[in-house]
Amino acid sequence: xxxxxxxxxxxxxxxxxxxxxxxxxxxxxxxxxxxxxxxxxxxxxxxxxxxxxxxxxxxxxxxxxxxxxxxxxxxxxxxxxxxxxxxxxxxxxxxxxxxxxxxxxxxxxxxxxxxxxxxxxxxxxxxxxxxxxxxxxxxxxxxxxxxxxxxxxxxxxxxxxxxxxxxxxxxxxxxxxxxxxxxxxxxxxxxxxxxxxxxxxxxxxxxxxxxxxxxxxxxxxxxxxxxxxxxxxxxxxxxxxxxxxxxxxxxxxxxxxxxxxxxxxxxxxxxxxxxxxxxxxxxxxxxxxxxxxxxxxxxxxxxxxxxxxxxxxxxxxxxxxxxxxxxxxxxxxxxxxxxxxxxxxxxxxxxxxxxxxxxxxxxxxxxxxxxxxxxxxxxxxxxxxxxxxxxxxxxxxxxxxxxxxxxxxxxxxxxxxxxxxxxxxxxxxxxxxxxxxxxxxxxxxxxxxxxxxxxxxxxxxxxxxxxxxxxxxxxxxxxxxxxxxxxxxxxxxxx
Ligand SMILES: [Zn+2]
Numbered sequence: 001x002x003x004x005x006x007x008x009x010x011x012x013x014x015x016x017x018x019x020x021x022x023x024x025x026x027x028x029x030x031x032x033x034x035x036x037x038x039x040x041x042x043x044x045x046x047x048x049x050x051x052x053x054x055x056x057x058x059x060x061x062x063x064x065x066x067x068x069x070x071x072x073x074x075x076x077x078x079x080x081x082x083x084x085x086x087x088x089x090x091x092x093x094x095x096x097x098x099x100x101x102x103x104x105x106x107x108x109x110x111x112x113x114x115x116x117x118x119x120x121x122x123x124x125x126x127x128x129x130x131x132x133x134x135x136x137x138x139x140x141x142x143x144x145x146x147x148x149x150x151x152x153x154x155x156x157x158x159x160x161x162x163x164x165x166x167x168x169x170x171x172x173x174x175x176x177x178x179x180x181x182x183x184x185x186x187x188x189x190x191x192x193x194x195x196x197x198x199x200x201x202x203x204x205x206x207x208x209x210x211x212x213x214x215x216x217x218x219x220x221x222x223x224x225x226x227x228x229x230x231x232x233x234x235x236x237x238x239x240x241x242x243x244x245x246x247x248x249x250x251x252x253x254x255x256x257x258x259x260x261x262x263x264x265x266x267x268x269x270x271x272x273x274x275x276x277x278x279x280x281x282x283x284x285x286x287x288x289x290x291x292x293x294x295x296x297x298x299x300x301x302x303x304x305x306x307x308x309x310x311x312x313x314x315x316x317x318x319x320x321x322x323x324x325x326x327x328x329x330x331x332x333x334x335x336x337x338x339x340x341x342x343x344x345x346x347x348x349x350x351x352x353x354x355x356x357x358x359x360x361x362x363x364x365x366x367x368x369x370x371x372x373x374x375x376x377x378x379x380x381x382x383x384x385x386x387x388x389x390x391x392x393x394x395x396x397x398x399x400x401x402x403x404x405x406x407x408x409x410x411x412x413x414x415x416x417x418x419x420x421x422x423x424x425x426x427x428x429x430x431x432x433x434x435x436x437x438x439x440x441x442x443x444x445x446x447x448x449x450x451x452x453x454x455x456x457x458x459x460x461x462x463x464x465x466x467x468x469x470x471x472x473x474x475x476x477x478x479x480x481x482x483x484x485x486x487x488x489x490x491x492x493x494x495x
Contacts, residue, residue: 039434039443040164041136042157043074044471048444049086053095055079056454057438058102058422061415063454069100071444074470079440093472098464099452101418102438103136103445105425106162106400108248108305108386110142112489114178117336119495120146125488126396127154127161128481129332131473133397134463136445137425137435138162139386141228141248142170142178143200160468160481163445165429167204167228168195171216174207182208185215192219202246205229207270210239217243233266237293241300246428248305248386253372256293259286268365273315274348276356282364287371294375303428304381306373307388308406309399314392316362318349329395332486334493341393370410377412384428385421401461414457444470 048071055064057079070078070087086092109130113123123146130138140147143166151166153159171180171191180191188208195203203220205213206229213235220227221244231240231251238256240247254267262284272278297304313319324330330338347353377383385407387399394402400421407417426436435443450462466473473481 039431039469040151040155041162041443041445041469042155043443043469045073046470047072047087047090048093048467048470048472049090050093050095050100050446050448051086053093053448054099054452055438056099056101056418056452058415058419059437059439061413061454063099063452067095067100069095069438069446071467071470074444076438076440076442076444079438091472093448093465095448097450099449099459100438101134101447101449101453101460102422102436102442103162103447103466103468104134104397104400104421104460105137105139105385105429105436106130106135106387106389106396106421107139107384107425107428108141108307108388109138109396110140110388110390111147112332112334112337112390113146113492114142114144115337116177117493118334118489119492121495122485122488122492123147123150124153124159124161125481125485127159127164129485130162130396131160131466131468132463132478132481132485133400134447134460134466135162135397135400136447136466136468137165137429139165139167139201139429141167141386141388142204143167144169144178145198148199160471165201167202168198168200170204170206170229171212172205172207173209173212179206182212185211188212188215189219192216192223192225196220196223196225200225202226202228205245208232208235210234213239213243217245230270233269233272238296241296241302244300244302246303246305246384249307249311249388250304250369250372253293254281254285254368257285257287257289257368259284268315276353279356279358279361282361282368285364285368287368290368290371290375291379294372294379294381297376298379298381302381303384303424304373304376305384305386306369306406307386307403308369308373308410309402310388310392310394312366312369312406313394313402314345315348316365318362319393324393327398328482329390329393329398332395332482332489333390333393334489336493338393345392373407374411377416382424382428383407383412383420384425385417398461401458404457404460408457414454417457418453418460 050069055067068080111126112118113120147166151164154161169178182188227245233255237252252269267281389399404417423436426432446467448465451459453459
């Protein structure tokens with residue numbers, strides 16, 4: 001989200017190389033393996049075999065029991081439906097009672113290190129925390145030059161973390177931090193040219209008016225770079241669908257659902273969610289508009305990143321102090337940032353605001369967002385999972401697991417929820433020949449779980465090992481990466 005809070009971003013470059021999360025480098029960089037496939041992660045040399053494992057290939061809603069998966073030089077070489085004898089010289093993982101899924105993609109993340117109050121030195125270790133939660137691909141949604149360096153270092157195997165896609169600094173008209181601050185269409189076009197020239201993967205939009213939006217879409221098309229991000233009510237969903245951007249947060253969908261005779265035109269999108277009066281608009285939503293809007297979304301080909309968990313928990317469901325304090329995310333948050341969030345949260349949930357933000361309206365907020373997700377999915381639209389961490393006291397990986405749970409709460413099958421973080425994301429990033437399913441030839445980005453996530457999506461959190469480009473990382477190693485992440489963020493916050 002990176003738009004409301006004190007978690008503001010900055011551009012400060014590279015002291016982070018001093019703190020590399022994990023020591024052993026992988027053997028060969030991405031390009032050496034297969035230049036025809038645009039993998040952005042390194043590949044481990046040698047042979048790894050997982051025996052007696054239940055494979056969830058994610059090609060369809062099925063489990064392949066008692067399989068043997070052979071990985072050679074970082075790619076899946078063979079999947080056999082029998083135990084067999086592991087080839088000589090192979091590292092063997094006993095997969096008995098365990099489930100193997102493709103590595104997860106988190107399509108909406110930021111780093112603590114992006115914050116002006118946090119030194120860049122924690123960036124690499126933060127990627128390790130994501131990896132420890134099964135995230136083998138991540139999209140950084142408000143880019144910095146440091147992210148471009150990290151993208152390169154991960155691809156070269158010098159930083160052990162998820163493959164990275166990096167959106168540009170955000171184009172907007174109010175927040176100067178880590179931004180292309182633009183007031184005119186000419187400035188907007190110039191920002192798109194600079195972002196494309198700098199090598200960012202996407203153009204990120206947050207707060208822009210309709211003329212600026214139109215200029216960005218037009219210029220981005222010329223430079224063949226895709227646009228992602230917010231949809232301001234001034235732009236609106238119909239224009240956003242027509243413009244071909246990838247849409248985050250379900251922005252402006254509530255405005256699009258307002259009844260024709262509603263006395264207001266705006267709702268809870270962007271800063272609206274903080275405005276008590278905007279919540280009155282929840283009484284004027286027309287459910288009959290949900291199906292046509294979802295159908296139009298699907299037909300347009302727009303890919304939707306709802307960031308449902310953060311939006312519903314922060315703004316409508318609410319979470320108790322003890323819930324927040326007792327989950328692992330809390331230990332990663334530096335005290336300075338979490339105290340700020342706790343103050344914003346206390347204000348947001350103050351008795352004054354709850355006069356307008358009634359229990360009934362908050363329940364409606366959650367219900368309508370769930371209906372939209374389900375309807376977009378049922379219409380054949382594409383949902384991609386993004387945690388929007390670290391925002392609102394959620395943190396890496398754990399936030400993504402909750403995001404997947406929120407899709408099941410919206411009515412998706414666990415298989416379809418899991419697909420938002422695997423195949424759907426790989427297809428959107430145009431790298432589906434390389435990852436997103438468990439098939440021969442694919443990059444061995446895999447997660448070994450202690451229980452079946454198709455039976456209960458919550459089991460995605462029961463991670464026993466992660467395999468990154470063929471390199472196995474045990475639970476103990478993953479725990480170490482989390483600890484190093486905590487230490488690096490704490491150290492970066494006090495520098
Ligand atoms: Zn965000």
